[in-house]
Amino acid sequence: MKKTPNSSPKEKKKKPIKTLIVIAALLLLCFTTYAALKTPRPPHLTRSSTLEIARLKEEWEKGNVIAFVRHAERCDQSTATCLDSTDGITVPGKDVAIEVGDNFRNLGINTTDIFTSPLKRTQQTADYMFNRKIQSQEWLANCQNTILHNATNNKSPKRNLVLITHSDCMKDIERSLNYSTSEKPDYSSALMVSYDDKTESFQIIGIIDPKDWNLSLKN
Structure with a gap:
């Protein structure tokens, strides 16, 4: 054996x-x-209480909101038709950008400053959202650990700020404000943040996905 x-x-x-x-x-x-x-996740406003919707409108009227908007659908990661070159957005993405821009106009943009990341997909998104050439800012592309600081430096009192940026930048904001970053923001979604310039503090109001704007504003 x-x-x-x-x-x-x-x-x-x-x-x-x-x-x-x-x-x-x-x-x-x-x-x-x-x-x-x-760790809590930022609320989606369509699933939130009417109180949070009302808060968004109130803070917007006061000019206290910073809206971080992800660019529209990028062409190099989609099978949809490109608007032009592959480093830009798709044709369907352009249409969504226009709709989101219309919704911001419904909120009111007379007291709103708008900037965009200089990358082509964000520049195209911003230009189609607001039907004009939007000024670009490099810090909206190279944003790690700096985007909130730079946003406050570019925000004027009693004026809202709309910033077209990238998913990594939006996740960096959520992480900085102690929210979960497990979900990647949808294309053209808007992360609404209120800023109190007296206390220099931020509070996330919520996220509005492109398809949910009308539902949110009707609440």
């Missing part, structure tokens, strides 16, 4: 190490899941 060979000392040492690695990975997974569940 053949004897089963005993494990070598090296193999015996490897087993506890592998076990520790597995335990550490499971603990990390549990912690990440717990943190994601515990």
